[in-house]
Amino acid sequence: MFKFDKLVFGDAGWGDEFLIATLMTLLVSILSMGLGLFLAIITVWAKIIQNRITRFIANFYTTVIRGVPELLVIYLIFFGGNTVVMSIAKVFGYNKYIELNALTIATIAIAVISATYSSEVLRASYLAISKGQIEAARALGMNKFSIFFKVISPQVIRHALPGIGNVWQITLKDTSLISVTGLVEIMRQSRISSNVEHSPLTFLITAAILYLCLTTISGRVFKTLEVNYSKGFST
Protein backbone atom coordinates (compact mmCIF):
# COMPACT_ATOMS: atom_id res chain seq x y z
CA MET A 1 0.00 0.00 0.00
CA PHE A 2 2.62 2.52 1.07
CA LYS A 3 5.51 2.11 -1.32
CA PHE A 4 8.64 3.21 0.49
CA ASP A 5 10.85 2.20 -2.43
CA LYS A 6 9.28 4.90 -4.61
CA LEU A 7 10.63 7.60 -2.31
CA VAL A 8 14.37 6.92 -2.68
CA PHE A 9 16.62 9.56 -4.17
CA GLY A 10 17.87 9.23 -7.74
CA ASP A 11 16.24 7.85 -10.85
CA ALA A 12 14.41 4.99 -9.16
CA GLY A 13 12.34 7.13 -6.82
CA TRP A 14 10.88 10.56 -6.29
CA GLY A 15 12.95 11.65 -3.29
CA ASP A 16 14.97 14.34 -5.03
CA GLU A 17 11.92 15.68 -6.86
CA PHE A 18 10.15 16.02 -3.54
CA LEU A 19 13.15 17.80 -2.03
CA ILE A 20 13.11 20.36 -4.84
CA ALA A 21 9.33 20.69 -4.51
CA THR A 22 9.69 21.32 -0.76
CA LEU A 23 12.25 24.03 -1.44
CA MET A 24 9.85 25.53 -4.00
CA THR A 25 7.06 25.58 -1.43
CA LEU A 26 9.38 27.29 1.03
CA LEU A 27 10.52 29.78 -1.62
CA VAL A 28 6.96 30.70 -2.59
CA SER A 29 5.96 31.00 1.09
CA ILE A 30 8.89 33.21 1.98
CA LEU A 31 8.57 35.44 -1.09
CA SER A 32 4.82 35.85 -0.70
CA MET A 33 5.09 36.39 3.05
CA GLY A 34 7.63 39.17 2.41
CA LEU A 35 5.57 40.78 -0.34
CA GLY A 36 2.47 40.27 1.80
CA LEU A 37 4.05 42.07 4.76
CA PHE A 38 5.03 44.92 2.45
CA LEU A 39 1.46 45.15 1.12
CA ALA A 40 0.16 44.86 4.69
CA ILE A 41 2.25 47.82 5.83
CA ILE A 42 0.83 49.91 2.99
CA THR A 43 -2.69 48.75 3.89
CA VAL A 44 -2.22 49.61 7.55
CA TRP A 45 -0.81 52.97 6.61
CA ALA A 46 -3.83 53.60 4.39
CA LYS A 47 -6.11 52.70 7.27
CA ILE A 48 -4.52 54.78 10.00
CA ILE A 49 -3.89 58.06 8.19
CA GLN A 50 -6.91 60.29 8.41
CA ASN A 51 -8.02 59.98 4.81
CA ARG A 52 -11.41 58.64 3.89
CA ILE A 53 -10.54 57.51 0.38
CA THR A 54 -7.45 55.47 1.25
CA ARG A 55 -9.23 53.98 4.25
CA PHE A 56 -12.18 52.99 2.09
CA ILE A 57 -9.89 51.36 -0.48
CA ALA A 58 -7.96 49.48 2.18
CA ASN A 59 -11.11 48.30 3.94
CA PHE A 60 -12.65 47.23 0.64
CA TYR A 61 -9.53 45.27 -0.24
CA THR A 62 -9.31 43.40 3.08
CA THR A 63 -13.04 42.70 3.30
CA VAL A 64 -13.35 41.40 -0.24
CA ILE A 65 -10.24 39.23 -0.23
CA ARG A 66 -11.09 37.74 3.13
CA GLY A 67 -14.67 37.06 2.10
CA VAL A 68 -13.77 35.27 -1.11
CA PRO A 69 -12.24 31.77 -1.20
CA GLU A 70 -8.48 31.68 -1.69
CA LEU A 71 -8.89 29.42 -4.70
CA LEU A 72 -10.99 32.06 -6.48
CA VAL A 73 -8.37 34.74 -5.85
CA ILE A 74 -5.68 32.46 -7.24
CA TYR A 75 -7.76 31.61 -10.32
CA LEU A 76 -8.54 35.27 -10.87
CA ILE A 77 -4.89 36.28 -10.72
CA PHE A 78 -3.68 33.26 -12.65
CA PHE A 79 -6.14 33.57 -15.52
CA GLY A 80 -6.79 37.30 -15.33
CA GLY A 81 -3.30 38.51 -14.45
CA ASN A 82 -1.90 38.21 -17.93
CA THR A 83 -4.77 40.22 -19.38
CA VAL A 84 -4.25 42.98 -16.85
CA VAL A 85 -0.50 43.11 -17.39
CA MET A 86 -0.95 43.12 -21.16
CA SER A 87 -3.50 45.93 -21.06
CA ILE A 88 -1.16 47.95 -18.86
CA ALA A 89 1.68 47.28 -21.28
CA LYS A 90 -0.53 48.39 -24.15
CA VAL A 91 -0.88 51.79 -22.53
CA PHE A 92 2.88 52.10 -22.69
CA GLY A 93 2.85 51.01 -26.35
CA TYR A 94 3.99 47.41 -25.95
CA ASN A 95 1.73 45.16 -27.99
CA LYS A 96 3.37 41.76 -27.80
CA TYR A 97 2.05 38.81 -25.81
CA ILE A 98 3.32 38.75 -22.26
CA GLU A 99 3.16 35.70 -20.09
CA LEU A 100 4.07 35.92 -16.44
CA ASN A 101 5.82 32.84 -15.17
CA ALA A 102 4.12 30.60 -12.64
CA LEU A 103 6.35 31.61 -9.74
CA THR A 104 5.56 35.31 -10.13
CA ILE A 105 1.83 34.68 -10.33
CA ALA A 106 1.95 32.29 -7.38
CA THR A 107 3.87 34.77 -5.27
CA ILE A 108 1.54 37.65 -6.11
CA ALA A 109 -1.61 35.60 -5.52
CA ILE A 110 -0.54 34.24 -2.15
CA ALA A 111 0.86 37.62 -1.12
CA VAL A 112 -2.45 39.34 -1.88
CA ILE A 113 -4.20 36.82 0.37
CA SER A 114 -1.67 36.80 3.17
CA ALA A 115 -1.43 40.61 3.23
CA THR A 116 -5.05 40.87 4.38
CA TYR A 117 -4.31 38.69 7.41
CA SER A 118 -0.98 40.37 8.18
CA SER A 119 -2.55 43.82 7.96
CA GLU A 120 -5.02 42.98 10.72
CA VAL A 121 -2.19 41.70 12.91
CA LEU A 122 0.01 44.73 12.24
CA ARG A 123 -2.83 47.19 12.78
CA ALA A 124 -3.72 45.65 16.12
CA SER A 125 -0.12 45.78 17.29
CA TYR A 126 0.30 49.35 16.05
CA LEU A 127 -2.75 50.37 18.05
CA ALA A 128 -1.25 48.66 21.09
CA ILE A 129 1.54 51.24 21.19
CA SER A 130 0.53 54.02 23.53
CA LYS A 131 0.21 57.41 21.92
CA GLY A 132 2.35 59.01 24.62
CA GLN A 133 5.43 57.33 23.23
CA ILE A 134 5.00 58.82 19.77
CA GLU A 135 4.29 62.20 21.31
CA ALA A 136 7.37 61.86 23.50
CA ALA A 137 9.49 61.02 20.46
CA ARG A 138 8.11 64.05 18.67
CA ALA A 139 8.86 66.20 21.68
CA LEU A 140 12.46 65.02 21.50
CA GLY A 141 12.58 66.32 17.96
CA MET A 142 12.75 63.00 16.16
CA ASN A 143 11.59 63.13 12.58
CA LYS A 144 9.00 60.79 11.07
CA PHE A 145 11.51 58.25 9.83
CA SER A 146 13.35 57.83 13.08
CA ILE A 147 10.05 57.62 14.94
CA PHE A 148 9.00 54.82 12.60
CA PHE A 149 12.27 52.92 12.75
CA LYS A 150 13.29 53.53 16.36
CA VAL A 151 10.01 53.74 18.26
CA ILE A 152 7.22 52.13 16.29
CA SER A 153 8.81 49.21 14.42
CA PRO A 154 10.62 47.52 17.31
CA GLN A 155 7.46 47.46 19.38
CA VAL A 156 5.19 46.47 16.50
CA ILE A 157 7.50 43.54 15.75
CA ARG A 158 7.35 42.37 19.35
CA HIS A 159 3.57 42.68 19.62
CA ALA A 160 2.93 41.22 16.17
CA LEU A 161 5.24 38.20 16.22
CA PRO A 162 2.72 35.64 17.54
CA GLY A 163 0.12 36.82 15.05
CA ILE A 164 2.62 36.89 12.20
CA GLY A 165 3.55 33.32 13.13
CA ASN A 166 -0.09 32.33 12.63
CA VAL A 167 -0.23 34.15 9.30
CA TRP A 168 2.94 32.34 8.23
CA GLN A 169 1.32 28.99 8.95
CA ILE A 170 -1.76 30.00 6.94
CA THR A 171 0.44 31.21 4.09
CA LEU A 172 2.45 28.01 4.10
CA LYS A 173 -0.72 25.96 3.86
CA ASP A 174 -2.21 28.24 1.21
CA THR A 175 0.71 27.56 -1.10
CA SER A 176 -0.78 24.10 -1.64
CA LEU A 177 -3.53 25.81 -3.66
CA ILE A 178 -0.90 27.12 -6.05
CA SER A 179 -0.69 23.60 -7.47
CA VAL A 180 -3.68 24.45 -9.69
CA THR A 181 -1.50 26.91 -11.61
CA GLY A 182 1.03 24.22 -12.51
CA LEU A 183 3.91 25.41 -10.35
CA VAL A 184 5.66 22.29 -9.11
CA GLU A 185 5.55 22.53 -5.34
CA ILE A 186 4.81 19.72 -2.88
CA MET A 187 1.15 19.31 -3.79
CA ARG A 188 1.70 19.39 -7.54
CA GLN A 189 4.66 17.02 -7.23
CA SER A 190 2.58 14.52 -5.29
CA ARG A 191 -0.14 14.63 -7.96
CA ILE A 192 2.41 14.15 -10.75
CA SER A 193 4.14 11.27 -8.97
CA SER A 194 0.90 9.54 -8.07
CA ASN A 195 -0.30 9.79 -11.66
CA VAL A 196 2.91 8.15 -12.86
CA GLU A 197 3.12 5.46 -10.20
CA HIS A 198 -0.63 4.87 -9.75
CA SER A 199 -0.19 5.10 -6.01
CA PRO A 200 -1.82 8.30 -4.75
CA LEU A 201 -1.80 7.22 -1.11
CA THR A 202 2.00 7.01 -0.92
CA PHE A 203 2.67 10.44 -2.35
CA LEU A 204 -0.22 12.24 -0.68
CA ILE A 205 0.89 10.95 2.71
CA THR A 206 4.42 12.07 1.84
CA ALA A 207 3.04 15.52 1.03
CA ALA A 208 1.12 15.61 4.31
CA ILE A 209 4.23 14.64 6.29
CA LEU A 210 6.31 17.28 4.49
CA TYR A 211 3.77 19.99 5.26
CA LEU A 212 3.58 18.81 8.86
CA CYS A 213 7.38 19.05 9.17
CA LEU A 214 7.41 22.52 7.62
CA THR A 215 4.70 23.85 9.92
CA THR A 216 6.22 22.27 13.03
CA ILE A 217 9.74 23.51 12.34
CA SER A 218 8.60 27.02 11.47
CA GLY A 219 6.42 27.03 14.58
CA ARG A 220 9.54 26.32 16.64
CA VAL A 221 11.46 29.07 14.84
CA PHE A 222 8.75 31.59 15.63
CA LYS A 223 8.69 30.48 19.28
CA THR A 224 12.42 31.18 19.53
CA LEU A 225 12.01 34.54 17.82
CA GLU A 226 9.23 35.47 20.23
CA VAL A 227 11.42 34.62 23.20
CA ASN A 228 14.22 36.65 21.68
CA TYR A 229 12.11 39.71 21.00
CA SER A 230 10.37 39.75 24.36
CA LYS A 231 13.58 39.85 26.35
CA GLY A 232 13.12 42.14 29.30
CA PHE A 233 9.34 41.89 29.15
CA SER A 234 7.69 39.58 31.60
CA THR A 235 5.28 37.49 29.58
Place this chain on the structure above:
Amino acid sequence: MIQFLNSIQNSLIYKNFFLVLSGLDNTILLLLISLPVGFVLALLFALGRVSKIALLSRIIASYIFVIRGTPLLVQIYLIYFGLGSVKFIRESFLWYALKEPFWCGVIALTINTVAYGAEIFRGGIQSIEKSQVESGLSLGFGKFLLLRKIILPIAIRKVLPSYGNELILMVKATSLVSLTTYMEMTGIARKIMAKTFAPVEAFIAAGILYLCLNFLMVQFVKYLEWKYNPHLRLNN
Protein backbone atom coordinates in the same frame (compact mmCIF):
# COMPACT_ATOMS: atom_id res chain seq x y z
CA MET B 1 -32.42 53.53 -19.85
CA ILE B 2 -33.90 50.47 -21.55
CA GLN B 3 -30.82 50.22 -23.68
CA PHE B 4 -28.71 50.30 -20.53
CA LEU B 5 -30.77 47.52 -18.93
CA ASN B 6 -30.50 45.47 -22.10
CA SER B 7 -26.77 45.89 -22.19
CA ILE B 8 -26.59 44.65 -18.61
CA GLN B 9 -28.75 41.66 -19.43
CA ASN B 10 -26.59 40.75 -22.36
CA SER B 11 -23.35 41.19 -20.49
CA LEU B 12 -21.33 38.14 -19.69
CA ILE B 13 -21.20 38.83 -15.98
CA TYR B 14 -24.99 38.88 -15.73
CA LYS B 15 -25.36 35.56 -17.53
CA ASN B 16 -22.56 34.02 -15.52
CA PHE B 17 -24.16 35.17 -12.34
CA PHE B 18 -27.16 32.92 -12.80
CA LEU B 19 -25.05 30.05 -14.05
CA VAL B 20 -22.88 30.25 -10.94
CA LEU B 21 -25.98 30.70 -8.80
CA SER B 22 -27.11 27.23 -9.88
CA GLY B 23 -24.12 25.88 -7.96
CA LEU B 24 -25.11 27.65 -4.76
CA ASP B 25 -27.27 24.75 -3.57
CA ASN B 26 -24.34 22.36 -3.87
CA THR B 27 -22.14 24.68 -1.81
CA ILE B 28 -24.82 25.06 0.84
CA LEU B 29 -25.45 21.31 0.89
CA LEU B 30 -21.79 20.75 1.76
CA LEU B 31 -22.06 23.25 4.61
CA LEU B 32 -25.42 21.99 5.87
CA ILE B 33 -23.98 18.58 6.62
CA SER B 34 -20.40 19.34 7.61
CA LEU B 35 -21.07 22.31 9.90
CA PRO B 36 -23.62 20.78 12.34
CA VAL B 37 -21.80 17.44 12.45
CA GLY B 38 -18.50 19.30 12.88
CA PHE B 39 -19.97 21.39 15.71
CA VAL B 40 -21.16 18.39 17.72
CA LEU B 41 -17.98 16.40 17.14
CA ALA B 42 -15.81 19.42 17.96
CA LEU B 43 -17.56 19.78 21.31
CA LEU B 44 -17.05 16.09 22.08
CA PHE B 45 -13.41 16.25 21.02
CA ALA B 46 -12.83 19.35 23.14
CA LEU B 47 -14.33 17.57 26.16
CA GLY B 48 -12.08 14.61 25.45
CA ARG B 49 -9.10 16.92 25.11
CA VAL B 50 -9.62 18.45 28.56
CA SER B 51 -10.64 15.18 30.19
CA LYS B 52 -8.45 13.54 32.77
CA ILE B 53 -8.00 10.39 30.69
CA ALA B 54 -4.45 10.98 29.50
CA LEU B 55 -4.56 8.58 26.56
CA LEU B 56 -7.74 10.07 25.10
CA SER B 57 -6.40 13.58 25.53
CA ARG B 58 -3.14 12.58 23.85
CA ILE B 59 -4.86 10.97 20.87
CA ILE B 60 -7.09 13.98 20.31
CA ALA B 61 -4.15 16.36 20.70
CA SER B 62 -2.20 14.52 18.01
CA TYR B 63 -5.24 14.43 15.75
CA ILE B 64 -5.59 18.20 16.09
CA PHE B 65 -1.86 18.63 15.51
CA VAL B 66 -1.89 16.63 12.27
CA ILE B 67 -5.02 18.21 10.83
CA ARG B 68 -3.99 21.76 11.67
CA GLY B 69 -0.50 21.20 10.33
CA THR B 70 -1.54 20.05 6.87
CA PRO B 71 -3.42 21.96 4.18
CA LEU B 72 -7.09 21.11 3.62
CA LEU B 73 -6.28 20.34 -0.01
CA VAL B 74 -4.04 17.46 1.07
CA GLN B 75 -6.81 16.10 3.24
CA ILE B 76 -9.38 16.30 0.45
CA TYR B 77 -7.03 14.63 -2.01
CA LEU B 78 -6.09 11.96 0.51
CA ILE B 79 -9.72 11.03 1.02
CA TYR B 80 -10.77 11.29 -2.62
CA PHE B 81 -7.74 9.92 -4.46
CA GLY B 82 -5.83 8.25 -1.64
CA LEU B 83 -8.51 6.13 0.00
CA GLY B 84 -10.03 5.29 -3.37
CA SER B 85 -6.78 3.66 -4.43
CA VAL B 86 -6.80 1.14 -1.57
CA LYS B 87 -8.31 -2.14 -2.63
CA PHE B 88 -10.04 -3.26 0.54
CA ILE B 89 -11.76 0.10 0.90
CA ARG B 90 -13.04 -0.18 -2.66
CA GLU B 91 -14.54 -3.53 -1.75
CA SER B 92 -16.04 -2.47 1.58
CA PHE B 93 -19.26 -0.61 2.30
CA LEU B 94 -17.25 2.62 2.67
CA TRP B 95 -16.92 2.77 -1.09
CA TYR B 96 -20.58 3.79 -1.44
CA ALA B 97 -19.70 7.08 0.22
CA LEU B 98 -16.12 7.48 -0.97
CA LYS B 99 -16.82 7.11 -4.66
CA GLU B 100 -18.91 10.28 -4.58
CA PRO B 101 -16.91 13.52 -4.61
CA PHE B 102 -19.71 15.06 -2.54
CA TRP B 103 -19.29 12.70 0.40
CA CYS B 104 -15.50 12.92 0.18
CA GLY B 105 -15.85 16.69 0.41
CA VAL B 106 -18.22 16.44 3.37
CA ILE B 107 -15.91 14.03 5.20
CA ALA B 108 -12.81 16.13 4.57
CA LEU B 109 -14.51 19.38 5.59
CA THR B 110 -15.89 17.75 8.74
CA ILE B 111 -12.53 16.30 9.73
CA ASN B 112 -10.96 19.71 9.20
CA THR B 113 -13.52 21.79 11.07
CA VAL B 114 -13.59 19.34 13.99
CA ALA B 115 -9.87 19.88 14.60
CA TYR B 116 -10.08 23.68 14.51
CA GLY B 117 -13.39 23.75 16.39
CA ALA B 118 -12.14 21.43 19.13
CA GLU B 119 -9.19 23.72 19.75
CA ILE B 120 -11.50 26.75 19.94
CA PHE B 121 -13.90 25.03 22.34
CA ARG B 122 -11.01 23.78 24.47
CA GLY B 123 -9.96 27.40 24.93
CA GLY B 124 -13.50 28.28 25.95
CA ILE B 125 -13.81 25.39 28.41
CA GLN B 126 -10.45 26.09 29.98
CA SER B 127 -11.22 29.78 30.43
CA ILE B 128 -14.22 29.07 32.67
CA GLU B 129 -13.59 30.28 36.18
CA LYS B 130 -13.16 27.53 38.68
CA SER B 131 -15.52 29.15 41.13
CA GLN B 132 -18.43 28.64 38.76
CA VAL B 133 -17.77 24.93 38.48
CA GLU B 134 -17.29 24.73 42.23
CA SER B 135 -20.54 26.51 42.96
CA GLY B 136 -22.27 24.03 40.66
CA LEU B 137 -20.67 21.16 42.51
CA SER B 138 -21.66 22.61 45.86
CA LEU B 139 -25.27 22.70 44.66
CA GLY B 140 -25.02 18.97 44.15
CA PHE B 141 -24.87 18.99 40.33
CA GLY B 142 -23.85 15.72 38.76
CA LYS B 143 -21.21 15.64 36.06
CA PHE B 144 -23.68 15.69 33.21
CA LEU B 145 -25.82 18.43 34.70
CA LEU B 146 -22.71 20.50 35.36
CA LEU B 147 -21.72 20.10 31.72
CA ARG B 148 -25.16 20.92 30.38
CA LYS B 149 -26.02 23.82 32.65
CA ILE B 150 -22.69 25.48 33.38
CA ILE B 151 -19.69 24.46 31.33
CA LEU B 152 -21.09 24.23 27.82
CA PRO B 153 -23.30 27.35 27.86
CA ILE B 154 -20.52 29.53 29.21
CA ALA B 155 -17.85 28.05 26.95
CA ILE B 156 -19.91 28.27 23.75
CA ARG B 157 -20.96 31.80 24.54
CA LYS B 158 -17.37 32.87 25.09
CA VAL B 159 -15.99 31.40 21.89
CA LEU B 160 -18.80 32.53 19.57
CA PRO B 161 -16.67 35.20 17.82
CA SER B 162 -13.79 32.85 17.09
CA TYR B 163 -16.12 30.02 16.12
CA GLY B 164 -17.82 32.46 13.78
CA ASN B 165 -14.44 33.03 12.16
CA GLU B 166 -14.08 29.31 11.70
CA LEU B 167 -17.54 29.15 10.09
CA ILE B 168 -16.48 31.77 7.54
CA LEU B 169 -13.28 29.85 6.85
CA MET B 170 -15.43 26.79 6.21
CA VAL B 171 -17.60 28.66 3.71
CA LYS B 172 -14.41 29.56 1.88
CA ALA B 173 -13.04 26.04 2.22
CA THR B 174 -15.98 24.55 0.30
CA SER B 175 -14.44 25.97 -2.86
CA LEU B 176 -11.63 23.42 -2.61
CA VAL B 177 -14.09 20.57 -3.07
CA SER B 178 -14.43 21.73 -6.68
CA LEU B 179 -11.00 20.22 -7.32
CA THR B 180 -12.50 16.76 -6.90
CA THR B 181 -14.86 17.37 -9.85
CA TYR B 182 -17.73 18.34 -7.55
CA MET B 183 -19.70 21.08 -9.29
CA GLU B 184 -20.28 23.80 -6.76
CA MET B 185 -19.84 27.52 -7.37
CA THR B 186 -16.10 27.54 -7.98
CA GLY B 187 -16.33 24.46 -10.17
CA ILE B 188 -19.00 26.05 -12.31
CA ALA B 189 -17.05 29.29 -12.52
CA ARG B 190 -14.05 27.34 -13.78
CA LYS B 191 -16.20 25.54 -16.34
CA ILE B 192 -17.53 28.87 -17.59
CA MET B 193 -13.96 30.13 -17.80
CA ALA B 194 -12.93 27.14 -19.88
CA LYS B 195 -15.91 27.62 -22.20
CA THR B 196 -15.94 31.37 -22.73
CA PHE B 197 -12.33 32.20 -21.89
CA ALA B 198 -13.51 35.19 -19.92
CA PRO B 199 -11.90 34.44 -16.55
CA VAL B 200 -12.48 37.76 -14.83
CA GLU B 201 -16.24 37.81 -15.44
CA ALA B 202 -16.73 34.23 -14.32
CA PHE B 203 -14.73 34.52 -11.12
CA ILE B 204 -16.14 37.91 -10.16
CA ALA B 205 -19.65 36.47 -10.41
CA ALA B 206 -18.61 33.62 -8.10
CA GLY B 207 -16.78 36.02 -5.79
CA ILE B 208 -19.89 38.18 -5.34
CA LEU B 209 -21.92 35.12 -4.38
CA TYR B 210 -19.31 33.99 -1.86
CA LEU B 211 -19.23 37.48 -0.38
CA CYS B 212 -23.02 37.38 0.02
CA LEU B 213 -22.85 33.95 1.62
CA ASN B 214 -20.18 35.13 4.05
CA PHE B 215 -22.12 38.28 4.79
CA LEU B 216 -25.12 36.17 5.78
CA MET B 217 -22.85 34.01 7.92
CA VAL B 218 -21.46 37.07 9.71
CA GLN B 219 -24.99 38.34 10.38
CA PHE B 220 -26.00 34.92 11.69
CA VAL B 221 -23.04 34.83 14.09
CA LYS B 222 -23.76 38.40 15.16
CA TYR B 223 -27.36 37.45 15.90
CA LEU B 224 -26.20 34.45 17.96
CA GLU B 225 -23.81 36.68 19.89
CA TRP B 226 -26.56 39.18 20.51
CA LYS B 227 -28.95 36.47 21.63
CA TYR B 228 -26.65 34.51 23.89
CA ASN B 229 -24.65 37.38 25.36
CA PRO B 230 -27.46 39.55 26.71
CA HIS B 231 -25.14 41.02 29.33
CA LEU B 232 -22.97 42.53 26.58
CA ARG B 233 -25.79 44.30 24.74
CA LEU B 234 -25.19 48.02 24.61
CA ASN B 235 -28.73 49.37 24.84
CA ASN B 236 -30.72 47.49 27.36
